[in-house]
Amino acid sequence: MAARLLLRTCPLRVLQLRGGTAARPLQRAMASAGGIPTDEEQATGLERRTLQALKQGKDPYSILKPKQYTGTKTDPHIVPSIGNKRLVGCLCEEDNTAIVWFWLHEGEPQRCPECGSHYKLVHHELPH
Amino acid sequence: MAHQAHAYHMVDPSPWPLTGAVAALLMTSGLAIWMHFHNMTLMSLGLILLLLTMYQWWRDIIREGTFQGHHTPPVQKGLRYGMILFITSEVFFFLGFFWAFYHSSLAPTPELGGCWPPIGITTLNPFEVPLLNTAVLLASGVTVTWAHHSIMEGQRKQAIQSLTLTILLGFYFTALQAMEYYEAPFTIADGVYGSTFFVATGFHGLHVIIGSTFLAVCLLRQAQYHFTSDHHFGFEAAAWYWHFVDVVWLFLYISIYWWGS
Numbered sequence: 001m002a003a004r005l006l007l008r009t010c011p012l013r014v015l016q017l018r019g020g021t022a023a024r025p026l027q028r029a030m031a032s033a034g035g036i037p038t039d040e041e042q043a044t045g046l047e048r049r050t051l052q053a054l055k056q057g058k059d060p061y062s063i064l065k066p067k068q069y070t071g072t073k074t075d076p077h078i079v080p081s082i083g084n085k086r087l088v089g090c091l092c093e094e095d096n097t098a099i100v101w102f103w104l105h106e107g108e109p110q111r112c113p114e115c116g117s118h119y120k121l122v123h124h125e126l127p128h
Numbered sequence: 129m130a131h132q133a134h135a136y137h138m139v140d141p142s143p144w145p146l147t148g149a150v151a152a153l154l155m156t157s158g159l160a161i162w163m164h165f166h167n168m169t170l171m172s173l174g175l176i177l178l179l180l181t182m183y184q185w186w187r188d189i190i191r192e193g194t195f196q197g198h199h200t201p202p203v204q205k206g207l208r209y210g211m212i213l214f215i216t217s218e219v220f221f222f223l224g225f226f227w228a229f230y231h232s233s234l235a236p237t238p239e240l241g242g243c244w245p246p247i248g249i250t251t252l253n254p255f256e257v258p259l260l261n262t263a264v265l266l267a268s269g270v271t272v273t274w275a276h277h278s279i280m281e282g283q284r285k286q287a288i289q290s291l292t293l294t295i296l297l298g299f300y301f302t303a304l305q306a307m308e309y310y311e312a313p314f315t316i317a318d319g320v321y322g323s324t325f326f327v328a329t330g331f332h333g334l335h336v337i338i339g340s341t342f343l344a345v346c347l348l349r350q351a352q353y354h355f356t357s358d359h360h361f362g363f364e365a366a367a368w369y370w371h372f373v374d375v376v377w378l379f380l381y382i383s384i385y386w387w388g389s
Contacts, residue, residue, distance in 0.1 A: 035284025039358045045197020050135055061135040063202055082133050
């Protein structure tokens with residue numbers, strides 16, 4: 001089967017490329033004239049959605065490290081969520097080994113029961 | 129439509145891990161049966177099952193990544209870690225055979241004549257075919273790098289040409305080495321020299337064949353437009369593996385062919 005694939009794709013293309021002529025027009029219009037598609041042209045599914053979102057400066061799938069906030073009342077930690085509550089694990093100080101877990105609900109910002117940092121739930125939709 | 133809020137790939141249930149495990153069982157027990165009862169059936173069955181497993185599992189991975197878009201940047205990163213760890217394990221595999229070679233060659237026993245190469249062994253001239261083999265693999269390292277840059281720069285024709293050349297060089301190495309094996313004045317049964325020589329170079333040759341196959345699959349995929357200029361990890365993995373094969377040969381050449389002659 002692999003041999004059939006090779007016979008199907010290689011010799012005709014190699015002949016065309018060697019001859020420098022297009023026996024038939026390129027089947028795909030490539031923005032990249034070299035003939036190899038770009039992610040913009042060919043990425044699909046979740047990969048495409050993540051790349052498109054990152055290009056717009058958004059990170060709906062939490063790929064990047066979360067933004068740093070001071071956690072004060074005026075600059076609370078923003079916690080994105082697709083629902084109306086999300087688990088938060090507060091590492092009150094660097095190098096702490098005990099994480100403080102609590103549910104963050106939408107509405108008024110809540111404070112960590114241990115260190116008092118402010119957290120605010122912000123709703124966001126997943127791209128479809 | 130998947131509604132996950134993370135960028136990872138939760139794989140669908142698949143039968144291939146099970147068939148792979150069954151294949152491993154059949155091959156190992158089949159090997160024992162072959163050795164004791166001269167019957168190759170079980171081992172051959174295991175081998176066929178292994179080949180089917182590899183074909184279908186990797187085909188599924190290509191479907192999931194290239195056609196369904198599940199290989200997001202974090203998933204790709206995981207695949208990179210995986211390939212690096214696998215190659216590292218192979219480095220340790222070869223380290224063992226180099227250990228065996230140096231163990232026997234640094235302190236040759238009286239049975240060998242107290243010297244290395246042992247009495248009665250006519251070694252191969254390192255400046256004949258082995259040197260050509262070294263040049264062939266080094267050149268293939270250049271062509272595979274050329275192929276990588278071609279892909280990154282979006283040059284389809286050059287990518288196909290350089291990748292094809294790399295594979296041809298790999299075949300040339302294999303052919304030369306096969307001829308060397310046939311013409312060699314010593315065999316694997318010729319004491320510890322024969323054992324260390326053929327086991328180390330033999331496993332290396334097997335890895336050349338595996339690497340060439342991997343590159344050939346990449347050539348087929350490149351021809352069918354699977355790779356984009358930014359996302360072509362399958363090719364990168366094959367190129368890493370090929371460089372690893374090249375480096376192992378360099379160590380083999382310096383240690384066994386040159387120093388050991």
